[in-house]
Amino acid sequence: MKIIQLLPWADWFALGFFIVVWATYALFAKHWSDGQTSILALTNRYRHLWMLQTTARDPRMLDGIITQSLSATPSFFCSTTILILGGLFALLGTTDKAAELVREIPFAEQTPTLVFEFKILVLVVIFVYAFFRFSWSMRQYTFVSLLIGSMPSAKDFAQGLADPVVFANRAASMTGLAAETFNGGLRAYYFSFATMGWFFSPLIFVLATMLVAAVLYTREFRSDVVHLLQE
Numbered sequence: 543m544k545i546i547q548l549l550p551w552a553d554w555f556a557l558g559f560f561i562v563v564w565a566t567y568a569l570f571a572k573h574w575s576d577g578q579t580s581i582l583a584l585t586n587r588y589r590h591l592w593m594l595q596t597t598a599r600d601p602r603m604l605d606g607i608i609t610q611s612l613s614a615t616p617s618f619f620c621s622t623t624i625l626i627l628g629g630l631f632a633l634l635g636t637t638d639k640a641a642e643l644v645r646e647i648p649f650a651e652q653t654p655t656l657v658f659e660f661k662i663l664v665l666v667v668i669f670v671y672a673f674f675r676f677s678w679s680m681r682q683y684t685f686v687s688l689l690i691g692s693m694p695s696a697k698d699f700a701q702g703l704a705d706p707v708v709f710a711n712r713a714a715s716m717t718g719l720a721a722e723t724f725n726g727g728l729r730a731y732y733f734s735f736a737t738m739g740w741f742f743s744p745l746i747f748v749l750a751t752m753l754v755a756a757v758l759y760t761r762e763f764r765s766d767v768v769h770l771l772q773e
Contacts (some may be wrong), residue, residue, distance in 0.1 A: 549657055556744035557664070564733050567755050569727065571762060574697045581762050582722060584771040587720075590714040597706035599694035606687060609752040612717075613683035616724045619731075620676040624668050630666050634659060661740050668734045675727030682720035732758055 574580065596605045690713060694704040732754050740751035760767075 549660065551637050551743075552744040553657070553680055553747075556747040556751075560733070560736065560740075560750055563755050564729075567758065568729065568739060572722075572757075574763075579763065579768055579772060581765070581768055582718070582725065582769070584768065585721065586714070586718045588771070589711060589717045593710035593714040593717070596690060597693060597699050597710055598696050598712065602690055603695070603732060604714070605690050609687050609690065612686075612720070613680055614690050616676040616720075616727070618684070618726060620668070620673060620680060620725075623673040623676060623727075627669050630662055630669065634662055644705075658741070661737070664740075665727040665734060668730050668737060672709055672727040672730035672734075675723055675730065679720050679724040679727065682716060682723060686713060686720060689716055698721065729758065 572582070596602055598607065689709070693709050693713070698704050699706045733751070736747065736750035736754045740747035
């Protein structure tokens, strides 16, 4: 393929480094959060407490409102991602002008138009991935509503006709999955900013990737929100 010949080895290294860092951080955040002080692990405890209270609440109108509010955020990002994808495809039609604009930046490396288009396609892949994550998160929140709606009444739980812990655990786990899926889409947005550095040089791409990973780690494991949730 022509793109393989045109793209320098430094760019291939930067792209490979980007993929490895993203995949490694995603695995790290998923497994390290189990039993650790991460935002996901701490908020999962509150989700469990919420669902335990749901089993004792009747009617459960408040829980439906909360679930609808939670699903609104991935819905917003899903719509925004579609707009971004439309903008990226529109940019593919004017790559000559966009590439010329980047070439005028003093510290930006000169790249052929085909390489510039390839970098845009990488951004397209990232946002397509984000779209699927956000849309799946929306679907999972509908499952949360289904689980809440199918719970026995608070009276049945009080009489011992059903185990509230079983229903609460199932609903809380589904809510946690929806939040984790949304987090994956949001992480794609963060790393897309690192990809923008690739339009200037592979070195900036690598440095931006490391910076994004550091910011994500700080916010998910060392932020003030984490300390507040621990109290």
